[in-house]
Amino acid sequence: MAEVVAAEKIRWLPVPRVQQLASQQLETVPVMYVMDDIHDIIITVDPNQSLCVPLIDMTKLENPESQAMEVYKLHSACKEWGIFQLINHGVSDESLRNMRKKVKEFFELPLTEKEGWAQKPGSSEGYGQLFVTSEHQKLPWNDMVFLKVIPFESTKFEFWPAKPHQFRETLVSYIEGMREVTVSIMKYMAMGLKIIDEEFYETYKEGTYDMRMNLYPACPEPEKAIGIHPHIDVHGITLLLECADSPQIPGLHVLKDSHWVFVQPIEGALVVDIGGIMEIMSNGIYKAPLHRAVVNKTKERLSIVTVCNPSPSLSIGPAKELTMSGSPALYKSVTIEEYFECFYSSKYGIPFIDRLKI
Ligand SMILES: O=C(O)CCC(=O)C(=O)O
Numbered sequence: 001m002a003e004v005v006a007a008e009k010i011r012w013l014p015v016p017r018v019q020q021l022a023s024q025q026l027e028t029v030p031v032m033y034v035m036d037d038i039h040d041i042i043i044t045v046d047p048n049q050s051l052c053v054p055l056i057d058m059t060k061l062e063n064p065e066s067q068a069m070e071v072y073k074l075h076s077a078c079k080e081w082g083i084f085q086l087i088n089h090g091v092s093d094e095s096l097r098n099m100r101k102k103v104k105e106f107f108e109l110p111l112t113e114k115e116g117w118a119q120k121p122g123s124s125e126g127y128g129q130l131f132v133t134s135e136h137q138k139l140p141w142n143d144m145v146f147l148k149v150i151p152f153e154s155t156k157f158e159f160w161p162a163k164p165h166q167f168r169e170t171l172v173s174y175i176e177g178m179r180e181v182t183v184s185i186m187k188y189m190a191m192g193l194k195i196i197d198e199e200f201y202e203t204y205k206e207g208t209y210d211m212r213m214n215l216y217p218a219c220p221e222p223e224k225a226i227g228i229h230p231h232i233d234v235h236g237i238t239l240l241l242e243c244a245d246s247p248q249i250p251g252l253h254v255l256k257d258s259h260w261v262f263v264q265p266i267e268g269a270l271v272v273d274i275g276g277i278m279e280i281m282s283n284g285i286y287k288a289p290l291h292r293a294v295v296n297k298t299k300e301r302l303s304i305v306t307v308c309n310p311s312p313s314l315s316i317g318p319a320k321e322l323t324m325s326g327s328p329a330l331y332k333s334v335t336i337e338e339y340f341e342c343f344y345s346s347k348y349g350i351p352f353i354d355r356l357k358i
């Protein structure tokens, strides 16, 4: 029986700030950032750059005349890629711009100020790094701020940067927009899956929403380091906003047909990524894709990631309507706590979701 570990019981190890290292004009990356297996020969970057992550237009989903076609596109994107770019999502340009500006300004603060909101032992929130649990682990070339934002009642403001001015207000208004996008896109995914039960998407109104703000400083040897290790997202869905000055440099790679494919930034778009919860709820019809972030020799990159989960009271298992018609349930149904315990107690590299397969 695997040891059951809750997120807050994990000892996340403090790590150096990559931004500090990068400012020292190093010629090589320190050994703890050198990945041994990064360029394995089986998985290479798409040689012809011919594959392109699907594009979904929310206004076409909403328009009765184009809806059927766009829902079909969305359904295919979730089945075949597990990731797509969403345009015309309804979140104002102003909200996106403000959020990017505040995150950029936060990372531009002097280190001593940023440390005021550093992670503390026993908490995953704050300025620092996640998923580092061993001194021997190779580190990602990334600094982040991780915050649990919704429900607002349990907010731990001690980890919320009070600088730059209005950071908190901007974040709250931004995440409200992300919640609306999540509920809408889930509604159209339900249509694609032919699920009538409204709980499939209504549950995201009562869901939990966390944010990861990622900084990937310029890296002296980008081919040796990694911004974020290959992983699948554990949550329902993830909404990623690119944040670099234009022209935006791509950094997110998704695995498709054994190749890493760049997600080419589109101004104002949100990248929507299917997480493990959604893979299970769709009974494996939708796929949580493996993805990673790579780094650049001269340019830093910022990404703002919102992770969206259903209501904590929802049982995580294949939607009933998908298994009633004779298709067997491919995954067990578990509570959300059991689901996350399964994730946190999985060894690095073992796809945790497989442990929930029947
Ligand atoms: O920044 C990126 O491109 C990827 C971030 C990511 O995958 C994550 O935060 O889960």
Ligand SMILES: [Fe+2]
Pocket: 231, 232, 233, 238, 291
């Ligand atoms: Fe991710």
